[in-house]
Amino acid sequence: MSLDVQSLTLLVQILDAGNLAEAARRMKMSRANVSYHLNQVERAIGQQLIRRTTRRLEATEIGLKLYEHGRVIQNELLAARESIATLGQELSGRVRLSVPSGYGQLAMSPWLLEFKRLHPAIVLDVLFENRVEDLMRDEVDVAVRVLSEPPQNLVARDLGPVRFVACASRAYAEQAGLPQRLEDLQHTPLLTAAVIGKQLRLAAYQDEERHEVLIEPTLISENFMFLREAVLAGLGVGLVPDYTVRDLLEAGTVVTALDAWRLSIFGTRMHLLYMPNRHHTRAMATFIEYVLRRAQARA
Structure with a gap:
């Protein structure tokens, strides 16, 4: 097996999942099959791409570089497919959002309802929750949280002060x-x-x-x-x-x-958070810019 788009996609899927079992579940493959294909890619390149620890998988230096290339390619392919699929159509798609219970209900509810009226074809899936450790899970596209220091592995957009x-x-x-x-x-x-x-x-x-x-x-x-x-x-x-x-x-x-x-108590700023290397659908990009505008107008 040589290094191709399929190999890079495999690497991205494994590292995003964090472990082989979860990667196998997402790719609908057996864990042994995922491990075999990873070993084949590493053998073809002649270098270790992923370091196995007791808790999760970590990319080696070369593995991280290839992961970043793979992410760019994967996002471009997704963007190209979306452009073709939505050509001439009303903006559609799905945005899964996690918001704090109080801020979500008392400040953001009117924004979310207005966004839904503006874009009726977009499926808006809203979770009202407060736990920070839920941010990394794949089901959530965007999260809003009060944090003193946003996690470095997430993109943090400022929504204004919390008083x-x-x-x-x-x-x-x-x-x-x-x-x-x-x-x-x-x-x-x-x-x-x-x-x-x-x-x-x-x-x-x-x-x-x-x-x-x-x-x-x-x-x-x-x-x-x-x-x-x-x-x-x-x-x-x-x-x-x-x-x-x-x-x-x-x-x-x-x-x-x-x-x-x-x-x-918990921080002085509200932040909108999302993964830096996850593909932004048109629906998600539109939603993020809309929330930033509403927050700026409110501040």
């Missing part, structure tokens, strides 16, 4: 009072999200100063819609993104505290 607020229902504020200093948060029933197994730290910025406060919430959930209800129910002071309670603040049913500080 946390300390807030409570007006009834709670009148009865129990609101925290006046950052230190007061350590003695206040707090409602917020947290990272399992990690001590929760609230970062607070004022001018050029940065302060950190260790906090221990009494109600914890990664679902900001639930936290919004908890704030309304008067169960304590919520530390939530401003978009979670924006309409309640405007209505006056919820009030804020510590307004002189910029507050942050």
Whole structure:
């Protein structure tokens, strides 16, 4: 077997899958068959392309170079096929999107519905979830997340700042009072999200100063819609993104505290994330540019 497009495609499929068993499942082949073809390619080239570790497969230096060539070729072929298939047709395709529960429902829902009206032939598949480790899986084309530092192996497009607020229902504020200093948060029933197994730290910025406060919430959930209800129910002071309670603040049913500080827990920016080497269909490229425009207009 010589090095050809088929060999490069095999290499791309194996490295994208991360292990031979998953590659075999995606290519509808047996694991032994995938391993045999990989060995044939390596023998023909005379160099090892993939290093087997206990957890996953890693490309050698030459393997990574060939992978990058293979990805370019594969993406060009996919783009050519799509151009032929969609010639003169309405924009169609499928976009699988993963968005945080709160931001997705409260900020992005109108955008997604408008995009669907503009492009009725595009299948929009939306997952509402918050876990970062789900980003790499193949079923998701695009993900939106709050991150302090986006993963280096993903393309991160900035969707704008995320502003946390300390807030409570007006009834709670009148009865129990609101925290006046950052230190007061350590003695206040707090409602917020947290990272399992990690001590929760609230970062607070004022001018050029940065302060950190260790906090221990009494109600914890990664679902900001639930936290919004908890704030309304008067169960304590919520530390939530401003978009979670924006309409309640405007209505006056919820009030804020510590307004002189910029507050942050998980990061200060929202990012749109996708794989750098995955083929962008016309539908996916159109969707990404649309979301970036809407986020820019909102900021």
